[in-house]
Amino acid sequence: xxxxxxxxxxxxxxxxxxxxxxxxxxxxxxxxxxxxxxxxxxxxxxxxxxxxxxxxxxxxxxxxxxxxxxxxxxxxxxxxxxxxxxxxxxxxxxxxxxxxxxxxxxxxxxxxxxxxxxxxxxxxxxxxxxxxxxxxxxxxxxxxxxxxxxxxxxxxxxxxxxxxxxxxxxxxxxxxxxxxxxxxxxxxxxxxxxxxxxxxxxxxxxxxxxxxxxxxxxxxxxxxxxxxxxxxxxxxxxxxxxxxxxxxxxxxxxxxxxxxxxxxxxxxxxxxxxxxxxxxxxxxxxxxxxxxxxxxxxxxxxxxxxxxxxxxxxxxxxxxxxxxxxxxxxxxxxxxxxxxxxxxxxxxxxxxxxxxxxxxxxxxxxxxxxxxxxxxxxxxxxxxxxxxxxxxxxxxxxxxxxxxxxxxxxxxxxxxxxxxxxxxxxxxxxxxxxxxxxxxxxxxxxxxxxxxxxxxxxxxxxx
Amino acid sequence: xxxxxxxxxxxxxxxxxxxxxxxxxxxxxxxxxxxxxxxxxxxxxxxxxxxxxxxxxxxxxxxxxxxxxxxxxxxxxxxxxxxxxxxxxxxxxxxxxxxxxxxxxxxxxxxxxxxxxxxxxxxxxxxxxxxxxxxxxxxxxxxxxxxxxxxxxxxxxxxxxxxxxxxxxxxxxxxxxxxxxxxxxxxxxxxxxxxxxxxxxxxxxxxxxxxxxxxxxxxxxxxxxxxxxxxxxxxxxxxxxxxxxxxxxxxxxxxxxxxxxxxxxxxxxxxxxxxxxxxxxxxxxxxxxxxxxxxxxxxxxxxxxxxxxxxxxxxxxxxxxxxxxxxxxxxxxxxxxxxxxxxxxxxxxxxxxxxxxxxxxxxxxxxxxxxxxxxxxxxxxxxxxxxxxxxxxxxxxxxxxxxxxxxxxxxxxxxxxxxxxxxxxxxxxxxxxxxxxxxxxxxxxxxxxxxxxxxxxxxxxxx
Numbered sequence: 001x002x003x004x005x006x007x008x009x010x011x012x013x014x015x016x017x018x019x020x021x022x023x024x025x026x027x028x029x030x031x032x033x034x035x036x037x038x039x040x041x042x043x044x045x046x047x048x049x050x051x052x053x054x055x056x057x058x059x060x061x062x063x064x065x066x067x068x069x070x071x072x073x074x075x076x077x078x079x080x081x082x083x084x085x086x087x088x089x090x091x092x093x094x095x096x097x098x099x100x101x102x103x104x105x106x107x108x109x110x111x112x113x114x115x116x117x118x119x120x121x122x123x124x125x126x127x128x129x130x131x132x133x134x135x136x137x138x139x140x141x142x143x144x145x146x147x148x149x150x151x152x153x154x155x156x157x158x159x160x161x162x163x164x165x166x167x168x169x170x171x172x173x174x175x176x177x178x179x180x181x182x183x184x185x186x187x188x189x190x191x192x193x194x195x196x197x198x199x200x201x202x203x204x205x206x207x208x209x210x211x212x213x214x215x216x217x218x219x220x221x222x223x224x225x226x227x228x229x230x231x232x233x234x235x236x237x238x239x240x241x242x243x244x245x246x247x248x249x250x251x252x253x254x255x256x257x258x259x260x261x262x263x264x265x266x267x268x269x270x271x272x273x274x275x276x277x278x279x280x281x282x283x284x285x286x287x288x289x290x291x292x293x294x295x296x297x298x299x300x301x302x303x304x305x306x307x308x309x310x311x312x313x314x315x316x317x318x319x320x321x322x323x324x325x326x327x328x329x330x331x332x333x334x335x336x337x338x339x340x341x342x343x344x345x346x347x348x349x350x351x352x353x354x355x356x357x358x359x360x361x362x363x364x365x366x367x368x369x370x371x372x373x374x375x376x377x378x379x380x381x382x383x384x385x386x387x388x389x390x391x392x393x394x395x396x397x398x399x400x401x402x403x404x405x406x407x408x409x410x411x412x413x414x415x416x417x418x419x420x421x422x423x424x425x426x427x428x429x430x431x432x433x434x435x436x437x438x439x440x441x442x443x444x445x446x447x448x449x450x451x452x453x454x455x456x457x458x459x460x461x462x463x
Numbered sequence: 464x465x466x467x468x469x470x471x472x473x474x475x476x477x478x479x480x481x482x483x484x485x486x487x488x489x490x491x492x493x494x495x496x497x498x499x500x501x502x503x504x505x506x507x508x509x510x511x512x513x514x515x516x517x518x519x520x521x522x523x524x525x526x527x528x529x530x531x532x533x534x535x536x537x538x539x540x541x542x543x544x545x546x547x548x549x550x551x552x553x554x555x556x557x558x559x560x561x562x563x564x565x566x567x568x569x570x571x572x573x574x575x576x577x578x579x580x581x582x583x584x585x586x587x588x589x590x591x592x593x594x595x596x597x598x599x600x601x602x603x604x605x606x607x608x609x610x611x612x613x614x615x616x617x618x619x620x621x622x623x624x625x626x627x628x629x630x631x632x633x634x635x636x637x638x639x640x641x642x643x644x645x646x647x648x649x650x651x652x653x654x655x656x657x658x659x660x661x662x663x664x665x666x667x668x669x670x671x672x673x674x675x676x677x678x679x680x681x682x683x684x685x686x687x688x689x690x691x692x693x694x695x696x697x698x699x700x701x702x703x704x705x706x707x708x709x710x711x712x713x714x715x716x717x718x719x720x721x722x723x724x725x726x727x728x729x730x731x732x733x734x735x736x737x738x739x740x741x742x743x744x745x746x747x748x749x750x751x752x753x754x755x756x757x758x759x760x761x762x763x764x765x766x767x768x769x770x771x772x773x774x775x776x777x778x779x780x781x782x783x784x785x786x787x788x789x790x791x792x793x794x795x796x797x798x799x800x801x802x803x804x805x806x807x808x809x810x811x812x813x814x815x816x817x818x819x820x821x822x823x824x825x826x827x828x829x830x831x832x833x834x835x836x837x838x839x840x841x842x843x844x845x846x847x848x849x850x851x852x853x854x855x856x857x858x859x860x861x862x863x864x865x866x867x868x869x870x871x872x873x874x875x876x877x878x879x880x881x882x883x884x885x886x887x888x889x890x891x892x893x894x895x896x897x898x899x900x901x902x903x904x905x906x907x908x909x910x911x912x913x914x915x916x917x918x919x920x921x922x923x924x925x926x
Contacts, residue, residue: 165774167855
């Protein structure tokens with residue numbers, strides 16, 4: 001099998017089998033979403049002559065010229081026949097959307113076997129079944145059969161989302177868009193009869209646009225191979241994994257959801273994943289949060305964190321969450337150098353002892369915050385700065401956002417931010433547009449920082 | 464000392480000492496915010512005759528008639544003199560906003576002693592110093608000196624917020640408003656020279672509007688007394704506590720922030736708090752999330768959770784987070800009764816095995832979801848339902864929100880919800896307006912459910 005997946009992500013010609021003239025049908029929604037792609041699109045439906053202004057073909061065989069990708073939105077049984085046609089025509093990639101395969105027990109398993117047999121010995125590769133397919137902003141490929149007004153489509157960006165669940169993929173897209181970060185692609189793996197997470201690791205490892213691979217998996221197609229490839233990929237790109245089906249109930253549910261069978265105990269999985277350099281997360285929000293920090297900042301070289309806030313309470317909470325091993329990240333609080341302390345003394349209100357966490361108090365000004373960030377950035381004992389940006393103090397202006405942006409971009413220890421403002425979502429979006437790594441709570445900013453430390457430790461060990 | 468704090472929350476006449484005509488000064492912002500209160504307001508400033516249309520007095524002594532509450536927005540030193548005047552005039556409550564007391568070390572500690580001496584032997588009680596005071600929606604009292612366009616003021620509601628940090632209080636108000644839930648009051652304790660967390664526990668225990676007391680503390684004024692009173696209050700109302708200053712860095716920071724001295728190890732604190740029925744949380748978001756669930760739902764009688772979702776992936780993640788003891792809440796997955804299973808079989812798609820988590824699949828309809836909730840509500844083996852509401856599936860309409868609302872309000876096991884939709888914030892607000900307990904992530908809905916179980920277990924033990 002040729003494992004170059006390029007044409008799956010950037011096809012020149014696409015066929016949609018099961019295209020429909022009925023606006024309520026997924027065969028219509030899918031066609032609509034495909035029309036804006038950078039490729040020719042050929043609807044297939046023997047009962048229609050034209051849909052949405054495109055000539056309709058009776059079958060795959062009737063389409064003139066090369067077809068790189070066929071998307072099949074038909075019931076399970078008919079899908080198998082279409083995939084056989086596609087393979088015979090030499091179409092390189094087929095996306096099978098239908099459910100009703102192995103996730104539905106006995107009858108479904110037979111169908112799934114037939115599906116695999118249909119491409120056996122050919123160069124045709126299958127994505128799915130039981131999948132919405134993929135979204136690729138750079139080629140405007142969008143095979144999802146959810147109307148755009150019902151689910152987010154973020155723009156181009158550094159995160160590759162790979163998910164065994166369509167809903168989790170959609171949720172990741174929503175969270176990415178809300179955070180103002182784009183994706184290089186979003187791929188739904190479904191039942192993984194062929195193309196699986198290992199193919200995705202290999203593809204995105206070589207994809208220049210992708211800076212971080214974010215995965216939701218309910219099972220490993222080949223756990224050993226996954227670890228081997230992940231260990232290789234993790235040297236150059238962070239891999240973040242939400243592995244679900246960890247518990248008895250969870251794994252039973254995963255089985256009926258995508259036919260996934262979890263074989264090994266979760267504690268074992270956890271250990272080997274960590275060893276392979278995979279950053280493990282536990283919910284869909286964390287998956288996006290951490291992928292965002294890793295894709296933008298990469299890593300930090302050690303775990304000495306310096307907390308700075310104008311709201312004393314946030315400084316205290318942040319320090320607790322950073323330092324505590326029980327209910328926190330177990331990081332070290334940086335020891336500020338004597339020089340740093342004496343420089344801080346010149347800038348912070350005279351009644352505050354300059355220490356970590358740095359408390360700027362309600363007397364904070366834009367300039368004070370700017371100078372303090374400059375001083376902390378110059379301290380070689382600080383590996384990462386956790387900045388709580390509050391827009392409520394009387395002498396702070398929205399100009400502080402620009403200052404944070406400048407300090408974020410310059411050299412020295414990276415800055416991870418949280419922000420508190422009355423219109424927090426709008427301020428978050430503004431900061432995200434400037435490329436800052438910012439979260440709406442202290443906990444999430446600390447968790448992202450811990451992941452940057454985990455990544456740095458891994459790279460240091462593998463050095 | 465008379466410990467009836469009623470006049471602090473519902474004064475008839477309020478004086479603002481340090482009122483200013485300069486719109487940039489806190490003495491101006493505070494006056495503006497006070498003007499909409501259900502009480503007469505008397506600005507005090509010897510250099511002005513009138514501010515914002517109100518007659519200005521030279522001193523507290525010049526104000527005719529009774530004054531229940533004096534708010535002092537002057538520097539620390541002058542504040543002490545004013546408090547002395549207030550005590551001599553017999554004003555029952557004084558809020559001292561200024562910082563510069565014990566949190567600033569030696570000189571400040573002397574001033575703080577002078578402040579306490581100023582009310583010694585009188586009936587005057589002090590809130591603060593180093594505080595923004597309080598907000599009481601029912602009497603429209605608002606002593607915060609942050610403009611309303613810079614920080615949220617949620618309406619009346621069931622949560623009493625008590626905070627040793629102004630910024631954390633403001634953040635809680637923002638999160639409450641975003642979640643569409645109101646507060647009975649929000650009190651900033653500051654340095655707690657007099658009025659403290661124990662006073663607040665006692666006051667809100669008797670306050671009919673308050674259904675849950677949410678606290679952020681950096682220290683206990685009297686740990687033993689707090690536990691004693693909390694244990695009593697927790698029998699009738701949930702007490703949720705974010706106790707910061709847990710770590711070495713955190714407690715040092717707390718000391719310079721509000722002069723708080725933490726004395727006992729955090730593990731010890733944790734154990735005794737739990738025994739007293741206090742629900743402990745670790746960040747400001749969790750404080751609001753959990754207070755919201757406890758104030759609306761109260762508690763659940765046992766920990767047998769049933770998960771229902773149309774997105775299989777969310778069912779799997781929810782089950783993992785509910786059941787796992789390592790990275791989850793350690794709850795039990797309910798065993799559905801035979802009757803429930805046979806009833807579910809009639810409603811869910813025929814290819815799905817009815818089990819917990821209940822997977823409605825992408826074929827979900829509003830009616831299917833409604834009937835399934837009805838079936839689960841009738842199962843005596845289910846203590847709480849965790850409902851993941853997804854608005855993306857093709858045959859689901861926004862009418863599902865109304866259905867969820869009806870099922871939420873009827874008898875049987877409570878429902879805790881999470882919601883996934885393209886415009887999640889707007890949908891969240893809509894659901895919140897209907898009084899539903901809903902969160903934007905699975906993790907937060909599971910965490911809230913766990914707190915309801917913790918509360919139920921406590922009441923069962925004490926019951």
